[in-house]
Structure formats: C-alpha cells, structure tokens
Amino acid sequence: MTLESPHGHIQARRGYARRKASSTVMLILTGLTTTLALIPLFWIIGYVVYQGGKYIDWSFFTQLPRPPGVAGGGVLNAIEGTVLLVILSSIFAIPPGVLAAFYAAYYPNTPLGIAVRFSTDVLSGVPSIIIGLFLYAVVVKVQGHFSALAGGMALAILMLPVIIRTTEEMLKLVPPALREASLALGAPEWKTSLSVVLPAAANGLITGFLLGLARASGETAPLLFTALGNEYFDFAAQVRSGLASGQNPFAILAGILGQPVDSLPLTLWKYAQQPYPERTHQAWAAALVLMALVLSTNIAARLWIVFRQRRMKG
Amino acid sequence: MSKKMILAIASLSVVGLMLSACGSATQSATETVAPAGSATNTGPATAVAQTATNTPLALGSVKINGAGATFPLPVYSAWTYAYKYVDPSVVINYQGIGSGGGKKAIIDGTVDFAGSDSLVTDAEYASGKDLQMYPMVAGAVAPVYNIKWAKDFPTGTPVPVLVLDRQTLVDIYNAKVTKWNDPELVTTNPGLKDYLPAATITAVHRSDGSGTTEIFTKSLTSFSADWTAGGATAVEWPVDKAGNGIGGKGNQGVAAAVINTPNSIGYVELAYAISNTMSYASMVNKAGNTVVANSSSLTSAMGDFANGFTDKLTATIVDAPGAGSWPIAGYTYLVLHTQSMTDCVKAEKILEFIRWALTDPAAGQQASNLGYSVLPAAVRDSVLAKLGAVTCKGNLVLK
Numbered sequence: 001m002t003l004e005s006p007h008g009h010i011q012a013r014r015g016y017a018r019r020k021a022s023s024t025v026m027l028i029l030t031g032l033t034t035t036l037a038l039i040p041l042f043w044i045i046g047y048v049v050y051q052g053g054k055y056i057d058w059s060f061f062t063q064l065p066r067p068p069g070v071a072g073g074g075v076l077n078a079i080e081g082t083v084l085l086v087i088l089s090s091i092f093a094i095p096p097g098v099l100a101a102f103y104a105a106y107y108p109n110t111p112l113g114i115a116v117r118f119s120t121d122v123l124s125g126v127p128s129i130i131i132g133l134f135l136y137a138v139v140v141k142v143q144g145h146f147s148a149l150a151g152g153m154a155l156a157i158l159m160l161p162v163i164i165r166t167t168e169e170m171l172k173l174v175p176p177a178l179r180e181a182s183l184a185l186g187a188p189e190w191k192t193s194l195s196v197v198l199p200a201a202a203n204g205l206i207t208g209f210l211l212g213l214a215r216a217s218g219e220t221a222p223l224l225f226t227a228l229g230n231e232y233f234d235f236a237a238q239v240r241s242g243l244a245s246g247q248n249p250f251a252i253l254a255g256i257l258g259q260p261v262d263s264l265p266l267t268l269w270k271y272a273q274q275p276y277p278e279r280t281h282q283a284w285a286a287a288l289v290l291m292a293l294v295l296s297t298n299i300a301a302r303l304w305i306v307f308r309q310r311r312m313k314g
Numbered sequence: 315m316s317k318k319m320i321l322a323i324a325s326l327s328v329v330g331l332m333l334s335a336c337g338s339a340t341q342s343a344t345e346t347v348a349p350a351g352s353a354t355n356t357g358p359a360t361a362v363a364q365t366a367t368n369t370p371l372a373l374g375s376v377k378i379n380g381a382g383a384t385f386p387l388p389v390y391s392a393w394t395y396a397y398k399y400v401d402p403s404v405v406i407n408y409q410g411i412g413s414g415g416g417k418k419a420i421i422d423g424t425v426d427f428a429g430s431d432s433l434v435t436d437a438e439y440a441s442g443k444d445l446q447m448y449p450m451v452a453g454a455v456a457p458v459y460n461i462k463w464a465k466d467f468p469t470g471t472p473v474p475v476l477v478l479d480r481q482t483l484v485d486i487y488n489a490k491v492t493k494w495n496d497p498e499l500v501t502t503n504p505g506l507k508d509y510l511p512a513a514t515i516t517a518v519h520r521s522d523g524s525g526t527t528e529i530f531t532k533s534l535t536s537f538s539a540d541w542t543a544g545g546a547t548a549v550e551w552p553v554d555k556a557g558n559g560i561g562g563k564g565n566q567g568v569a570a571a572v573i574n575t576p577n578s579i580g581y582v583e584l585a586y587a588i589s590n591t592m593s594y595a596s597m598v599n600k601a602g603n604t605v606v607a608n609s610s611s612l613t614s615a616m617g618d619f620a621n622g623f624t625d626k627l628t629a630t631i632v633d634a635p636g637a638g639s640w641p642i643a644g645y646t647y648l649v650l651h652t653q654s655m656t657d658c659v660k661a662e663k664i665l666e667f668i669r670w671a672l673t674d675p676a677a678g679q680q681a682s683n684l685g686y687s688v689l690p691a692a693v694r695d696s697v698l699a700k701l702g703a704v705t706c707k708g709n710l711v712l713k
Contacts, residue, residue, distance in 0.1 A: 065391075066395060067388065067391040067392035067394075067395045067396075068388045068391070068392065068684065069388075069392060069680075069683060069684065070392075070395065136424075140422075140424050141422050141423075141424060144423050144424060145379065145424055145425075146379060146381075146424060146425070224411060224415075225411075225415075228379070228381060228407075228409050228411070229407075229409040230379075230407045230409075231391065231394075231395075231407060232374075232394075232398075232405045232407055237374065241372055241373050241374055241375065244372065244373075245372045245375065259377055259379075260379055260407060260409070270409075270410065272566070273384070273564045273565070273566040273567075274387070274388065274566070275388075275565065275566065275569075275583075275585045275586040275588075275589040275590065276388070276589055277589065
C-alpha cells in the first residue's frame with residue numbers, strides 16, 4: 001500500500017468515483033425493475049379485491065349456488081370442495097413425496113436416485129389436463145363414477161414433483177455433521193432422518209408443501225374429468241342425512257369421497273363463461289375467496305415458522 | 315411418542331377410508347328412513363303430483379350425476395334446483411363439460427345421463443348400443459353485430475335493427491360481402507342506407523369445436539349452395555383465409571370479441587346476446603318474411619319439422635320453411651342408456667325428472683324465461699312414448 005505512487009492513487013480515486021456512479025445507476029435500475037415486477041402482483045390483487053369485494057357477503061360463504069334467474073346463493077360447495085381436495089391431495093402427495101426426497105438426497109448417484117430426480121422433472125412438465133385424463137382412465141372409468149377421491153389423486157400427482165424437489169433441496173441444506181453426529185451416537189438411520197434431519201429442514205419443507213398446495217388449489221384442468229363439479233355438495237347436509245339413516249362414520253365419509261365435488265377454480269371457470277351478469281360477479285367473488293384462501297394459508301405458515309424459530313431460540 | 319401414535323392412527327384411517335370409498339361405487343339409495351313428504355315444500359316450483367312412492371327414501375339420498383353440453387346448462391341447473399322441491403329424495407347434479415365429453419362419459423358409464431347438442435354418431439352407437447337421445451328444449455342462434463355507424467342517428471329515434479338475408483349471411487362468412495355498405499346489405503336495410511359505414515366486416519366465429527357452430531354452419535349449408543365449408547362442430551372458415559375472420563373461445567368469447575371489435579359480426583346463443591345487451595340481427599327466412607329470434611319464432615321452426623324425427627328421436631330444425639320460423643336453431647338432447655342401467659331406483663328417478671321437465675308448466679316457464687323454447691306437443695308426446703319403453707333389468711321403469 002505504501003509503495004503506491006501519488007499518480008496511481010489519483011487513478012484509484014477516479015476509478016472509485018466511476019464505480020460509485022455505476023453502482024448508483026445499477027441500484028436505481030434494479031429498484032425500478034423490482035417495482036415493475038411487483039406491479040402485476042399488486043395490480044392483480046387490487047383488481048380482484050375491487051371486482052370481487054363488491055359482490056361478497058356472508059351468504060356467499062354459507063349458501064349453495066342457485067340457478068341463473070334466482071337471486072342470491074353462494075359457493076359453499078366450492079369452498080368445502082377445495083378444502084376437501086387440498087386435504088386429500090396432501091395426504092396422497094406429502095408422505096411419499098418426502099420419502100422419495102430423502103432417498104434422492106441421500107443416494108443421489110444410485111440408479112434409483114437418478115431415476116427419482118429425472119422422473120420428477122418429467123412429471124412437473126406434464127400438462128395438468130393429461131393428468132386429469134389419466135385419472136379418468138384409471139380411476140373414474142374403473143369405479144364408474146366421478147369422485148372427490150379421483151380429484152384428490154389428480155392434484156396429488158401435480159403436487160408431487162414440487163414437494164419432492166423442494167424437500168430434496170432443503171434436506172441437502174441440513175449440515176451433514178448433524179446427521180453424522182446422530183449416527184455416531186448410535187441412532188438408526190430412520191430415527192436420524194425423522195427426528196434430526198426432518199426438524200432441521202422443517203421450515204423449508206413447509207414452504208415446499210405450501211408451493212405444492214398453492215399449485216393444487218389453483219388447478220382447474222385436472223378436475224374437469226375427475227372431480228367433475230357438484231352444485232349440491234354440502235358437507236353438513238351429507239353428515240346429517242348419513243347420521244339420520246344410521247350410517248357409520250366411515251360409510252358417511254366414503255359417500256362424501258365417492259361423489260363429485262366442486263372447487264373454487266372450477267366454479268370460477270364455469271361461471272366466467274355463463275351469459276348471466278350475476279354469474280360473472282360471483283366468478284370475481286370466487287376468485288377473491290380463492291386468492292384469500294391461498295394467501296392466508298401462506299401467511300399463516302410463515303407466521304408459524306417465525307413463532308417456531310423464536311421458541312427454539314428462546 | 316403420543317404424536318406418532320396419532321399420526322399412525324390417522325394414516326390407518328385414511329387407508330380405511332380409501333378402501334370403503336372404492337367399495338361404495340354405486341351410491342345406491344336403499345336406506346329408508348325419513349318419509350319424503352316431511353320435506354319443506356316451499357320451493358319455487360309448483361308441486362306436481364308425485365308418482366307413487368311405495369318406499370319412502372331419505373332426503374337427498376338418490377344422487378344422480380349428469381354431464382355434457384354447456385348450451386342447456388342454465389335451464390338444466392334451474393330444473394335440478396326446482397326439482398329438489400318436487401322430489402326431495404333426489405339430488406341431480408349436471409355439469410357442462412361439452413357435448414363430446416358428455417357422450418364419452420355416458421358410453422364409459424361414468425355418468426347417469428349426458429347432455430349433447432351434437433348427434434351420437436354411428437361409431438358411438440357401436441360402443442353404446444342402447445343409447446337413446448331425447449330432445450329436451452330448442453335454442454336459437456343469433457347473429458350479433460357491432461357497427462360503428464357512419465353518422466349519428468337523430469336523437470330520440472331508436473336505432474333500427476339490422477336485417478340479414480340468408481344469402482347475405484353466407485356471403486359475409488364466405489368473405490364475398492366484405493364492407494358494411496355492400497349493396498346486398500343496403501337492399502335488405504333501406505332505412506340504414508346512409509348509416510352503414512364503408513368499413514371492412516370482421517366476422518367472428520368459435521375457435522373451439524361446438525354445437526353452436528354445428529347449428530350455424532348447417533344453417534349456412536342449407537341457406538345457399540355457395541357455402542362449401544360444410545356443417546360441423548368446427549369448419550375451415552373462408553373468411554379466415556381472406557384475413558377478415560377472428561375466433562373466440564366459447565359463446566362468451568365470441569360475444570366479447572364482437573363487443574370489442576368495431577364493425578364486426580358473430581353468432582352466439584340467444585341467451586348470450588340478450589344478457590350481454592348486444593344488438594342481434596333479424597333474418598329474412600325461407601318463406602321470405604323478416605323474423606326476430608325469440609321463443610315464438612323458435613316454436614314455429616320446431617313445428618315445421620315435427621314429423622322429421624328419426625327413430626333415435628333426432629331432428630335438424632335449421633332453415634325452417636314456416637312463415638314465422640327462425641332459421642338458425644337446434645335441439646339439445648339428453649342421452650340415456652335404455653336397457654343397461656343397473657340401479658333401478660336411480661333409473662326411475664331420472665325418468666321421472668325428465669317427464670317432469672317436459673310436462674310441468676312451471677318447468678316450461680323456466681325454460682322460456684332463460685331464452686329456450688319448449689317442445690311442441692306432438693314432439694313431446696313421442697319423447698314421452700320413448701321414455702316409457704326404457705327398461706331396467708328387463709322391467710319397464712315407468713309404470
């Protein structure tokens with residue numbers, strides 16, 4: 001440093017000014033493009049809230065749809081159906097997805113590990129309508145009726161690649177030393193995975209599940225040939241009539257899973273192409289409910305992660 | 315540990331559920347508890363004499379699923395909603411997945427009935443031998459337009475409705491008439507002579523395969539020998555080759571394209587034209603009279619072809635010859651298996667519903683309110699006769 005000539009020092013100063021200027025320009029540019037990227041998000045949210053908010057009232061959440069020409073009615077069937085389908089698809093997709101991710105993360109260079117990753121990539125590229133048609137052929141046609149079960153399976157297949165890929169990435173981020181320490185202390189592999197690695201990666205996993213859920217809850221195409229849609233799906237009424245006729249809880253649930261159900265995107269899609277203005281209004285309101293449902297799940301999970309981290313630290 | 319126990323129990327019960335869900339494939343309605351009469355009869359539909367219910371069924375215990383054409387979806391959903399009050403033991407769910415999807419589903423046996431605007435083909439009859447089509451209502455297709463008039467109309471006078479000749483409509487979609495002030499258009503619209511602009515006509519059509527397009531192109535085929543593109547659910551539009559055609563997805567897409575494109579013309583189901591408050595043209599029909607698309611001109615068209623039904627109960631009603639008949643119209647059908655239904659309770663309920671929809675005045679009123687037209691008595695009687703012949707496990711379903 002002391003060997004620097006005065007001449008060189010001046011050059012460095014000039015270079016510094018130039019670098020500082022270019023840094024400022026780039027900062028402004030990146031700031032601008034970030035704003036540009038955020039505009040569509042807030043525009044969409046704002047517009048849906050504006051359009052949908054006008055037509056939302058309490059009965060929208062508590063009533064079944066009514067035909068065109070009959071005032072009122074809601075989308076209770078679609079809200080219940082969406083929740084049911086998301087629960088079903090999570091049950092079908094998360095456990096096998098996580099297990100597959102463990103395998104792919106621990107044995108990346110075995111033939112099966114490579115196969116898992118390759119087929120996950122392929123699966124995530126399959127158009128969702130194809131998945132719907134596939135399940136129509138192997139479940140709906142075989143069972144002889146459209147069902148919530150088939151819809152849940154279709155969504156599960158859509159969620160699977162998202163869950164496998166994110167879980168795998170998160171598992172790779174867990175320091176190997178943690179796992180090695182556990183194994184060195186004599187814990188078996190499954191116990192290490194379940195009680196050491198999994199909790200350490202939990203936050204990332206939840207993000208992955210949420211991405212999967214968001215993907216599944218926004219899909220229309222795979223449900224067209226599986227869940228079909230059902231204007232008269234009412235959970236409470238099903239349970240009531242089931243109990244009244246002396247069915248056991250399993251039979252009631254089987255009845256619910258074995259019949260067509262609606263979902264919010266499906267309702268939105270159907271309503272948006274009908275000629276009646278009140279249907280279009282309800283489509284906007286359904287869009288708002290769907291968006292709120294996905295956003296609030298997202299926010300709730302983030303809050304839960306923050307809360308969990310605080311508790312672990314404190 | 316307790317957490318894991320809960321997990322294990324939960325996963326076990328899920329497996330159990332899946333198994334039992336697979337088992338309950340038929341969802342048959344055999345539980346007999348609450349008498350059907352106990353349901354509140356406060357619905358919008360006038361109660362019809364219910365057919366003998368020797369075994370009372372639980373509320374909403376017979377679940378009937380149907381799918382298919384979107385064209386009749388509004389009237390079917392109005393009917394199924396009202397029918398809950400007529401027969402509370404039945405829940406009928408109809409979903410609009412398109413005529414093609416509906417026909418596939420009924421052949422596969424995944425729905426109890428299908429809706430279709432397009433006819434079941436010979437190949438489809440080969441895989442579903444006992445399929446039968448039943449016309450339910452008819453609907454009109456209306457030419458809608460959006461013209462940017464060359465000059466303003468005098469204030470206080472209503473804008474006259476555009477009148478189209480059958481030949482002119484063919485010529486527009488053939489790109490032979492390309493300007494709104496073409497002499498052909500001026501001849502049928504002398505009152506609009508100074509108002510029709512010298513602008514190019516943009517002709518909008520469906521981009522997806524559709525029963526509406528089938529009705530429209532079959533009409534064009536019948537209107538003039540100049541139309542050579544044929545009559546089908548999707549055709550190659552000559553106007554596209556001339557560069558003046560655009561496609562819209564679904565009736566709503568065509569309506570939106572016409573609304574957003576100045577100096578355009580399109581064709582949609584009447585209900586869409588009315589609800590979007592679009593201008594729709596009157597037509598000069600085969601008899602040479604100017605007719606408006608509405609319930610009575612549609613009924614007249616059905617009457618013209620009342621004897622034109624095939625053994626499968628299908629008929630085309632395009633380009634009707636009657637004095638007051640609307641020329642672009644079609645039936646929409648329900649499709650049923652006539653012999654191979656396995657759940658006889660369900661079969662009886664479906665047929666009762668169809669009979670109610672065809673005969674009850676309230677059901678007919680609902681259809682008219684939504685822009686459809688009910689069947690003329692002669693047609694309806696032949697449909698009812700065919701319904702009476704449906705069997706389940708060898709026995710007649712309707713007594």
